[in-house]
Amino acid sequence: MKYTKLHVIKVGGNVINDATMLLPLLEAFSKLSGYKILVHGGGSKASEVAQRMSVPVEMVEGRRITNDQMIEVVTMVYGGLINKQMVTQLQAMGCDALGLTGADANLILSQKRPVKSGIDYGWVGDPIQIDVKKLRLLLDIGLVPVLAPLTHDGRGHILNTNADTIANMIAVSMSSSFEVHLLYAFELPGVMRELSDPNSLIKVLDRTYYQKLKSKGIVSQGMIPKLDNAFQAIAHGVRRVCITKFDNIHLLASNDEYTTIS
């Protein structure tokens, strides 16, 4: 059986915060042909809005907690402002975008993260179920889902959820009926041996090489969970995982300036 290709693109905070990167990303995304899903992170706007609204930032052991006021702020900023601005811009580019959270159409059900080692993260959720059939129905009527990093618990609560985790879980879940290509779009051409050296792009990264880079401290702190996710996706049926520059996502077939996880 030959599966249809589906691109799942994850775009993170740094690109979202900067219109000079976000617009080229959206243009590249709108040019990508075939079935596609965009998953976006939060960016710094939520902190800015929280500060302007004098919402107190609650931290426990150096980690931000999503308290009652903060879940309202991220629901506004992620589910409203960022998501709807992206949808509106994609529509202007001729891409039939549909903005969603995991609560919409019950697409992503999460479990509120349990209190562990005395840390209560508040309204944070870890996805437990993706409605693959419903996502497929939306794709089949020609829509392009644009997902905000919010899910729900099925009991009336919105939950703040990591966008990498959402992208990964969608990619893995959709592999049962699509040939899934998962792309992480960010500000660099891919994984670099040295951030300052554009010639140090790692074009193919396998587990052995990754372990070596990690043990030498070459892969940075923020990249480690992303790459762990990437290897896990490959192990669970995703055809290809690439880490690439935001304005490059529609050119992967004709270009070799990106990192493929294998």
Add this chain to the structure above:
Amino acid sequence: MKYTKLHVIKVGGNVINDATMLLPLLEAFSKLSGYKILVHGGGSKASEVAQRMSVPVEMVEGRRITNDQMIEVVTMVYGGLINKQMVTQLQAMGCDALGLTGADANLILSQKRPVKSGIDYGWVGDPIQIDVKKLRLLLDIGLVPVLAPLTHDGRGHILNTNADTIANMIAVSMSSSFEVHLLYAFELPGVMRELSDPNSLIKVLDRTYYQKLKSKGIVSQGMIPKLDNAFQAIAHGVRRVCITKFDNIHLLASNDEYTTIS
């Protein structure tokens, strides 16, 4: 040809602002059988958020202007907070809600309101086109659209749009393929001759009677555009327009405590 019944429910600010009314409205809506669409207004939360963010309120000749900062606030509050909280609560009640703005799936294209008599309303839009086919596709896959009072201009701008106008235009547009029942849900049983007298409910309101009530000043200022809209909807193919209490919308078949526009 026998058309399928479609309920279009409009719920306004007063009900949205108060959880003791909003939850019963959502419960009644979730119990309503068959095809249905919910259109919600803004409520007072946007003003509250604007104030907390020190967003200056711009007024021209007594009317609020949606300036650059205010369109961000209403996009956050209407498209994010209010819409997603309603969707999440409806999902918990077993209703497969899908939160939308007019930008999503290009459902409602608007024209930015032109400057008239020296008044520039800013980012305010008047709907010019509803994608009836797309709305029908969403209904046909079992989803329940929940629409925020936001549309777009097709050129990358989100526009603040009157929720009564959206509900009305959806009801009229969908009449080409559905038997549409348009219900305005609010805090009273219907149109009252005297607000303080529960026995003064007007059960049937026709144009002649409406003109009489208007000329006597019995119909209040805020109700006039709503009723004008209602008569216009009937004239343009909507089967029935009712004005009813928020917790009553699922009982109209078995109850006669509401106002029917005829």
